[in-house]
Amino acid sequence: MNREIVITGVGAVTPLGVGARTLYERWRAGESGIADGVGAATDFEPTEHLTVKQVRRADRFSQFAMVASDEALEEAGWKDEIPYDVDRVATLIGTGIGGIGTLEANHKLMLEKGPKAVSPLSIPLLMGNAASAAVSMRHGLRGQSFATLSACAAAAHAIGTAARMIQTGDADAVVTGGSEAALTPLATAAFAALDALSDTGVSRPFDAQRDGFVMGEGAAVLVLEEGDRARERGANILATLAGYGASSDAFHLTAPEKDGGGAVEAMQNALKDAGYGPQDVVYVNAHGTSTPLNDRAETIAIKKVLGDGVPVSSLKSAIGHLLGAAGAVEAVATILAMRDRVAPPTLNYEHPDEGLDLDYVPNEARTLDINGKKAVALSNAFGFGGHNAVLCLEVA
């Protein structure tokens, strides 16, 4: 990246609770946010954070994003005053599906009571850009705002695109991330129909007995600024977004290429963008969905790009798959882990699978012994449609 992009604030709402530190610390301790086969954000009570009107005006996925953005902006020191011309602060929140809960509820109303029963709020709540709009309005950010929509790569695409906005001079800072609230009957049935979900309700990435992903919900938001500007204003810099790489498989609507395909390209692009080589990477936060296909293809891709010595773990083992929020939630957890020089664990890993022989950091967090080196990590996100987006994060 030709201009340094730094992260000065992070926020999250996840099945492990409200708060980015809560997410990271509980994951590091090996705790799981999955209950009864679902990663629900049960600690999230919207009215604790938002007014009645704000709650009514936002689908759950927008509510998550708003609350995560409050935390991120507060950490960045933006709470009382935005330290930039607000016309040059962009908002970019990705989602896989958008407000499907609103869509389903209103579709039901229409079938049961007729078209006149459909709420006038339906469209403004369910549209995929609603979370970006809500965050922009909440904080008065008047730079460009829109949503990225690339299934489970959406948040990583948002963060990467946000960095490019700053680098090209289109924005001075960006509030970015991803959000998803798809624990609904239709979305659950639809993923089940695809045979994508775990029948056992256990997320066990890379394990031989993995049988699909566990659905989760939540959001994460990051504040991105240009390095010099952030230092000038005395900001506390959490991490540098050193590189971003994206690619497409152009192969299949849902399956990854067996040889790692576009994932290899995306990881290589991220490293190249960062100016790092494979030897510099000390940790990979895998996409690691717990599906038979992803975890095998991703293992092959990681080996091709980085060899087999780097610790690799999956946050999805602790919170399930947050779809369009995953890339942001995982980037936030990776940043906090790298600050502690810790590789958090892949939970529920018991049975090695043939050919899946990376160091998956099974079940217990591990301190990274990197001898004073920078902590450089990759965070992978791959989506249905063959979308691949990889972030290279660095903590000095």
Next chain:
Amino acid sequence: MAATVTPEAVEKTVVEALPQFGVDESQISRDATFEELDVDSLDLAELSQIIEDEYGVQLKGDDVGKIKTVGDAIDLVVSRAG
């Protein structure tokens, strides 16, 4: 069957509907303006839907644009029904 439109009935409907939109109940009166109550065009679209469902009276964009107070809304519904 739509309910019979009386000023009292419509007032009751409106007063009961507004708190759902986050309006502070103690501030609601006939003279209160929607602006003061932070009731915007989306809230009025929802209120129109409730009115239509209850009384069969349709309030469309132009009508809604003219009403400023809670009393205006009640009077408009009653006049339309008549």
